[in-house]
Amino acid sequence: xxxxxxxxxxxxxxxxxxxxxxxxxxxxxxxxxxxxxxxxxxxxxxxxxxxxxxxxxxxxxxxxxxxxxxxxxxxxxxxxxxxxxxxxxxxxxxxxxxxxxxxxxxxxxxxxxxxxxxxxxxxxxxxxxxxxxxxxx
Amino acid sequence: xxxxxxxxxxxxxxxxxxxxxxxxxxxxxxxxxxxxxxxxxxxxxxxxxxxxxxxxxxxxxxxxxxxxxxxxxxxxxxxxxxxxxxxxxxxxxxxxxxxxxxxxxxxxxxxxxxxxxxxxxxxxxxxxxxxxxxxxxxxxxxxxxxxxxxxxxxxxxxxxxxxxxxxxxxxxxxxxxxxxxxxxxxxxxxxxxxxxxxxxxxxxxxxxxxxxxxxxxxxxxxxxxxxxxxxxxxxxxxxxxxxxxxxxxxxxxxxxxxxxxxxxxxxxxxxxxxxxxxxxxxxxxxxxxxxxxxxxxxxxxxxxxxxxxxxxxxxxxxxxxxxxxxxxxxxxxxxxxxxxxxxxxxxxxxxxxxxxxxxxxxxxxxxxxxx
Numbered sequence: 001x002x003x004x005x006x007x008x009x010x011x012x013x014x015x016x017x018x019x020x021x022x023x024x025x026x027x028x029x030x031x032x033x034x035x036x037x038x039x040x041x042x043x044x045x046x047x048x049x050x051x052x053x054x055x056x057x058x059x060x061x062x063x064x065x066x067x068x069x070x071x072x073x074x075x076x077x078x079x080x081x082x083x084x085x086x087x088x089x090x091x092x093x094x095x096x097x098x099x100x101x102x103x104x105x106x107x108x109x110x111x112x113x114x115x116x117x118x119x120x121x122x123x124x125x126x127x128x129x130x131x132x133x134x135x136x137x
Numbered sequence: 138x139x140x141x142x143x144x145x146x147x148x149x150x151x152x153x154x155x156x157x158x159x160x161x162x163x164x165x166x167x168x169x170x171x172x173x174x175x176x177x178x179x180x181x182x183x184x185x186x187x188x189x190x191x192x193x194x195x196x197x198x199x200x201x202x203x204x205x206x207x208x209x210x211x212x213x214x215x216x217x218x219x220x221x222x223x224x225x226x227x228x229x230x231x232x233x234x235x236x237x238x239x240x241x242x243x244x245x246x247x248x249x250x251x252x253x254x255x256x257x258x259x260x261x262x263x264x265x266x267x268x269x270x271x272x273x274x275x276x277x278x279x280x281x282x283x284x285x286x287x288x289x290x291x292x293x294x295x296x297x298x299x300x301x302x303x304x305x306x307x308x309x310x311x312x313x314x315x316x317x318x319x320x321x322x323x324x325x326x327x328x329x330x331x332x333x334x335x336x337x338x339x340x341x342x343x344x345x346x347x348x349x350x351x352x353x354x355x356x357x358x359x360x361x362x363x364x365x366x367x368x369x370x371x372x373x374x375x376x377x378x379x380x381x382x383x384x385x386x387x388x389x390x391x392x393x394x395x396x397x398x399x400x401x402x403x404x405x406x407x408x409x410x411x412x413x414x415x416x417x418x419x420x421x422x423x424x425x426x427x428x429x430x431x432x433x434x435x436x437x438x439x440x441x442x443x444x445x446x447x448x449x450x451x452x453x454x455x456x457x458x459x460x461x462x463x464x465x466x467x468x469x470x471x472x473x474x475x476x477x478x479x480x481x482x483x484x485x486x487x488x489x490x491x492x493x494x495x496x497x498x499x500x501x502x503x504x505x506x507x508x
Contacts, residue, residue, distance in 0.1 A: 086380055123382020125363035132342040132362040134301075 040068045041080055045091050050135045058137065065095045070110050081117040089122040093130050094137040138424075140459050140490040141179060143172070147485040149192060150466055155199035157470060161185075162483065163192035169206055171223075187214055187225045194239035194250070201245045207236035213250050213260070215269065228269040230258045238284050244291045246313045251282030257296055259308045259328075274306050274329045284346045288353040292317040292326060295356055297344030303358045303366075305333040321354055321370035335368060335376050336360070342385065345401070350391040351475035355411065357397050359386040365399055369415045379409065379417040388467040392477035392494075398423070400464035400482055404456055406492060423492060424458045462486035 044065050049057045072080060084092060096118060099111045118126065146164040153160055159182070161171045169185040169192055190210030197204050204223070207213040211232050214225040230236065234253035241248045247261040250271075257274040280299035287294055287308075294308040307326035309317060318324075323332040335358075336344065342361025349356055357367045363385050368376035386401030395413075400406040405424040411417050442448055455461060462485040470491050471479035483489045 090380065124384055125380060125382040128342075128361075128363040128385055129380065134341070 037068070037072055037076070038080055038083060040071075042083075042088075044068050045084070045088055045095075048091055048094075048137050050137055062095060062098050062137070066099050066107060069095075069099075069114055070106065072110075074113055077113055078117050081114075081121050084121070086122070089118055090126050090129050091137065092118050093122060093126045094133065097127075097130050098137055138459060138490055138492050140488050142486075142488045143179070144487050146487050147462070148465070148483040148487055148489065150195050151468065151481075151483045151489065152195040152197040152204065153468060153470065153481070154197050154202065160489070161195050161197055161204055162489070163195060163206075164487070165191065167191060167208070169195060169204070183223055185216060185223050185225070188212065190235065193235065193237050196239050196241050196248065198241045198245040203241075203245070205239050205241060205248050207239040207250050209235035211235060211252075213239060213248075213258075215248075226269065228260050228271065230260070230271050231273070232256065232258060234281075237282060240285050240287060242287045242291050242308075243289055244314075246291075247308070247310060249285050249287070249294055249308060251285050251296060251298075253281040255280060255282070255298075257282055257285065257294070257306070257308075259294070259310065261310050261313045263312070272310065272328060274308065276329070277331065277334075278304075283343060284358075286347045286349050288320070288322075288349050289351065290317050290320060290353060293320065293322055293332065293349075293353070295347040295349060295358075297347040297358050297360075299343045301341035301343065301360070302334055302336040303344045303347055303356070303360075304331055304335070305356065306331055333368075333370070333374060335366070335374070345386065346388045346399075348389050348391050348397070349474075350394050351473065352394060355391065355394070357389050357391060357399075357411070359389045359399050359401065361385045365389065365397065365409055365417060367397065367411045367415070367417050369411075372415050375415075377411070377415050377417045379419060381407075381419065383407070387463065387465055388482075390467045390469065390477075390480065391474050392469070392472075392480060393475060396420075398467055398480060400467050402463045404458045404460040404463055404484065404486075406464065406467065406480075406482055424460075459490050460484045460486055460488055 049061045096111050096115050099107055144164055149163045149165050151160055151162040158174045159171055161169050163169050167188045170181055171183040172179040173182040188208040188210050190208045192206055192208045194207045204216040213228040213230055215228060216223040216225050230250055232252045232254040236250050236252045238251040239248060247259060250258040255278045258271040260269045260271040263270045278298055282296050282298045284297040285294060292307055292309045294306045297303045305322050307330045309326050309328050344358050344360045347358040354371050355367055355369050359365050363381050364378050366376045366378040384402035386399040389397060389399040392398050395411050397409045398406050405422050407422050408420040409417055410420050464482045464484040466483050468481050469477050470481040479491055479493050481491050
C-alpha cells in the first residue's frame, strides 16, 4: 500500500562523510618525528614502481616520496643520505630528477638541497645512471 | 708518466708494434700515421692513405708485423711492409654500415671486425685464392658492436654492443685451426654460437669496451651507465658489477689476473681490483694531480691576460689531469696482460701518455711513478 515509489538512493549516502567537523585520522601521524622520518625514507624507497607500466602507480609513489623529502629539516638531509646504500642513492637521484620535471611551489628548493647531498654521496655516476636508466621510476 | 702531444686533432685509435718503437695512430681522419721513436722524439715515418672514411680501428700484429685497419667506409685493409713501404690489401667485409673496431686474434691467423651493421665479421686468409674471406656472426646482436676482444685460445670472442649486452661468441674457423678444447665458457663451439650473454636487464648502458684476462677465465667490460663489471667464467656466471661515481669509462684492460685499468670521460685512468671471490672494488685514480700552488699573479701577467683573454683574473681553464680531454683507448706498453708494467693511453686531446707502475710482491699497486 504505502509503497515507496521514490528513489531509495538516499539510504546509501554516508551522512558522516559530509560533516565538516569530522575527525580525519592523519595517516602520517608518526612521521613528524625525526627518527621516524628516516624510516619513512627507507620505507618509501623500498620497492620502487620500476617495472610497472601503470602511470598512476608511478605518480602516486612519486608524490609520496616528495612528501617525505619535504618533511625533512635541511640539517637532517645529509644524515639521511649517508644512511642510504649505493642503490638507495641512485634511486633517490631518480626521484629527485623526476620531481624536477614537475616543479611545484616549494619542491624545487628542497629537491636542490637533496640533490647537492646526493651528488656528494653518489658522484656524477649516479646522475649518469639516471640518464641511462631504461626503466624509469 | 710521460705525455707526448702529437697534434691537436683527437687520436681516434692507436696500435703499437712489437718492440714499441713505432706507433700507428689515426688523427681523426682517413689516414693512419706511423711514428718512429728516435731518442725522446716521435718522428712521422709513414702515412697510410687508402680509406675513404674515418678510420675507426687499427691493430698491429706483433709477430707477423701486419697492420689491419677498418673505417667508416665499410672496408678493412691489411697492410704489409714490403721494401719499406706499407702495401694495403682490401678485405671485403660484406657489411653495409661502418666498421667500428678491429682486432687480430692471438695467433694472428684471423681478425674480427665489429660494425654498425649489427654483426661481427671474422676474416681469415684463404691461400688458394690469395684473399681474405669473411664470415658473419649476426644472431642475436641487436645493435652496433662497439668493441671486441679475443680469448687466448684464439677461438672465443667477446663483443660489447649498443644493445646493452656483452656476449661471448665462438669464432671457430675450421679452415685455419684445430677444434678447441673445452673452456669454462663452454665446450661446444660451432662458429657463431653464443656461449654467454650478460647485461641488459633493467639498467645498463652501451658496452664501450670488453677485455679478457690473460688466462681467459675472467671477462671485464665498461658501460655507459658508469659501471665496470667483471665475470669469472670458472665461478658460475653471476657478474660482479661496480657502480662508479665517475663519468662513463670508455676503455678497459686487464693488467694482471686481479687488476683492471679503465679510463674514459673523466680523462684519468683508474685502477680496480677483482679479488678471488670475484667481487670488484675501486682502488684509486692513477693520475695524481700535482698540488696546485696558488700564487699572487704578477702585474705583467695581469696585463698579458687582459690582452690575450680580456680578463684580469687568473682563471686556469686547464684540467688537473694529464689528459685534457676524454681518454678513448688504453693499451699495454710494457709487459703483457698477466703482468703489465707500463700502459699507454690516447685521447681526444691528441696526446699519448705512458704510465708506469711499480707493483709490490703482493701484486698490489703501491704507487705510480713519473718517468
